Amino acid sequence: EFVSKVNPDEFSIAQDAKYLIYDVNFGEGFNLRRDVYMRIANTVRLLRESGQNYILVLPPWGRLFHWDRQRIGLPWSTFFDVESLNHFVPVVEFRDFLKATSNSPIQQILYLQHYEEGWGDEYIMKFDERKCIQTPSTSQYRKNSKSEEWDGWFFGFKDVHAESFKCVSIQGDSGTLKNLVLKNFSEASSILIDRAETILHEHYGDVNYWRVRRSMRYSEQLRNAANEFRREYLDPNSDINLENDWRNQKKEKSSRTTKGGEYLGVHWRRRDFVTARGKDLPTIEETAKILTKLADELKVSKVYLATDAIDEEVEKLEKLLVEKRKLEIFRFQNYEDFNDGQIAIIDQWICAHAKFFIGSYESTFSFRIQEDREILGFPIETTFNRLCPNSEKQCEQPAKWKIVYN
Numbered sequence: 001e002f003v004s005k006v007n008p009d010e011f012s013i014a015q016d017a018k019y020l021i022y023d024v025n026f027g028e029g030f031n032l033r034r035d036v037y038m039r040i041a042n043t044v045r046l047l048r049e050s051g052q053n054y055i056l057v058l059p060p061w062g063r064l065f066h067w068d069r070q071r072i073g074l075p076w077s078t079f080f081d082v083e084s085l086n087h088f089v090p091v092v093e094f095r096d097f098l099k100a101t102s103n104s105p106i107q108q109i110l111y112l113q114h115y116e117e118g119w120g121d122e123y124i125m126k127f128d129e130r131k132c133i134q135t136p137s138t139s140q141y142r143k144n145s146k147s148e149e150w151d152g153w154f155f156g157f158k159d160v161h162a163e164s165f166k167c168v169s170i171q172g173d174s175g176t177l178k179n180l181v182l183k184n185f186s187e188a189s190s191i192l193i194d195r196a197e198t199i200l201h202e203h204y205g206d207v208n209y210w211r212v213r214r215s216m217r218y219s220e221q222l223r224n225a226a227n228e229f230r231r232e233y234l235d236p237n238s239d240i241n242l243e244n245d246w247r248n249q250k251k252e253k254s255s256r257t258t259k260g261g262e263y264l265g266v267h268w269r270r271r272d273f274v275t276a277r278g279k280d281l282p283t284i285e286e287t288a289k290i291l292t293k294l295a296d297e298l299k300v301s302k303v304y305l306a307t308d309a310i311d312e313e314v315e316k317l318e319k320l321l322v323e324k325r326k327l328e329i330f331r332f333q334n335y336e337d338f339n340d341g342q343i344a345i346i347d348q349w350i351c352a353h354a355k356f357f358i359g360s361y362e363s364t365f366s367f368r369i370q371e372d373r374e375i376l377g378f379p380i381e382t383t384f385n386r387l388c389p390n391s392e393k394q395c396e397q398p399a400k401w402k403i404v405y406n
């Protein structure tokens with residue numbers, strides 16, 4: 001069963017296989033975590049390019065503070081097409097890793113941290129094994145005085161332990177992490193890198209950024225749900241063809257001729273974002289003004305609303321949009337069959353197919369939609385747009401991170 005997860009034609013799971021597992025700071029949201037996956041997958045790619053047979057172990061999902069309906073231990077197949085991920089670097093689900101290694105202890109935990117003394121005068125790429133800077137999440141790892149092994153959260157799985165635990169201060173990117181593993185820990189057959197968000201992308205927006213991003217196709221179940229909803233309620237003629245295998249997708253898509261469906265896609269981020277970034281977001285009234293103006297310009301009467309707003313706020317916005325222009329608002333709300341993360345992805349995939357998309361300032365949820373639209377081949381001006389805090393005035397628009405192909 002394990003071997004079948006990794007396509008034997010592409011990557012050999014030989015005796016020399018080594019496993020790289022990672023985890024992310026508890027407080028980070030879903031879409032930042034998706035970005036951390038890309039950084040670590042590139043570390044694994046670099047390790048493999050240096051001749052080491054590393055396999056990336058996918059950290060189970062759950063325990064995200066934005067998700068109301070909590071479950072833990074969710075495999076990546078809940079959200080993504082794992083076979084497609086596997087075409088970038090070999091990946092296994094955590095439960096399959098445990099099976100493959102017969103639950104033997106993880107050999108090394110590396111807990112990444114910053115340098116206690118700060119950056120210094122300039123940002124230099126470096127790493128050093130250091131004393132742990134104690135934080136609540138460092139102390140979740142404890143040495144069991146009887147077994148001499150380390151206990152920890154390990155995604156809520158039972159009977160998982162580690163042989164050794166070390167803190168490493170690091171400043172750097174996917175490449176720096178590769179150097180750390182190669183230089184200091186190449187003997188370990190399994191390593192868990194915790195606080196993996198500490199490292200950056202090696203080259204933000206380069207070919208390998210986009211290759212790994214393109215490999216992150218959503219699961220068939222979620223794509224189907226989004227596509228059916230779009231065809232039924234928004235625009236029956238809004239399919240966009242992509243190659244079945246992302247590796248066969250060639251540059252033609254960058255001719256940017258994709259039209260999308262006859263609706264406006266909106267990501268309206270609320271809740272904690274209003275507290276964190278309130279001054280960069282429009283009020284409900286301003287949002288209604290922006291959307292009605294846009295709908296007029298685009299000559300569309302349908303709005304697909306992706307949002308985490310509470311019902312009262314959505315009702316208020318809907319009322320304003322209907323009063324002003326009789327716009328029809330659509331939302332995907334099948335909470336019975338899909339969990340919070342799945343609905344988030346369905347929302348994103350529907351927004352990705354809209355004629356025009358407008359998102360919320362610096363929300364990673366909006367960023368992932370913009371990337372999907374780059375992959376789908378939309379003209380730039382239909383994608384990199386944000387809701388301005390003052391509907392009367394222009395505001396700085398999102399950075400245009402354009403897709404590149406090899």
Ligand SMILES: C[C@@H]1O[C@H](OP(=O)(O)OP(=O)(O)OC[C@H]2O[C@@H](n3cnc4c(=O)[nH]c(N)nc43)[C@H](O)[C@@H]2O)[C@@H](O)[C@H](O)[C@@H]1O
Nearest residue numbers: 028029030031066273276306307308343344347363364365
């Ligand atoms: C202020 C910062 O904001 C950052 O959020 P930001 O980048 O928007 O992006 P996310 O971290 O993905 O957003 C947080 C979560 O909110 C829900 N959510 C937000 N917008 C939508 C939506 O349109 N549809 C659905 N279905 N769900 C939504 C979803 O569960 C998502 O995982 C946080 O990660 C940071 O922790 C911090 O709070």
